[in-house]
């Protein structure tokens with residue numbers, strides 16, 4: 668799958684691109700089902716909110732077949748390789764739960780801030796690319812982005828280990844206010860299967876979810892192979908150290924898996 672010139676222009680100017688309903692309901696159904704099973708497990712890779720609800724399941728692509736296929740899916744990999752002009756490897760894979768009633772905030776931050784400081788990533792040549800597993804609504808903790816903020820490079824940040832159970836390099840309010848005066852805030856919403864990609868320096872965050880609607884999103888962080896991390900400090904299942912290019916599956920691999928999975932259950 669290749670992005671059009673208009674889509675590339677939008678990405679390079681605004682720092683983000685949203686492709687609604689890129690995965691079909693049949694493909695997403697199996698991911699939804701599997702994500703519920705993953706988030707219910709008790710493993711060290713599954714982090715919980717302070718209230719005990721699941722927050723983030725790291726590295727599910729290493730032990731779950733459906734997510735292993737998603738992590739090698741050309742609809743996710745091709746656009747990032749197109750932007751970087753080289754093969755990519757999986758730097759991080761996670762399912763963020765943002766559970767109904769209990770999902771907590773993600774403070775304003777840039778992802779490259781963490782990749783640089785915690786992992787020793789040389790350049791912001793990695794990208795978060797995500798798939799909505801649930802419908803993302805304006806009210807259930809949609810991801811908020813500050814368009815064009817990527818142009819400001821890597822900003823000063825403080826290491827917040829208190830607000831949530833997820834340590835994060837966060838930005839102060841004055842910085843966010845200044846950037847929002849210029850770029851505003853957008854919050855892409857849409858049905859399950861929508862795909863969002865955004866620049867590693869794009870400022871983003873999300874509010875807590877006090878609604879009865881869960882908001883699960885899968886994030887792949889794909890890093891240009893030449894930009895492999897130099898000083899890892901986090902466990903391998905958070906910041907992977909297999910720097911080989913991802914070997915993609917066929918475009919219909921997830922659909923085939925979903926059908927065989929359904930047949931086996933019948």
Ligand SMILES: O=C(O)CCC(=O)C(=O)O
Nearest residue numbers: 763773778810872873884
């Ligand atoms: O899932 C969310 O709402 C935010 C996730 C995020 O910002 C991140 O993983 O860096």
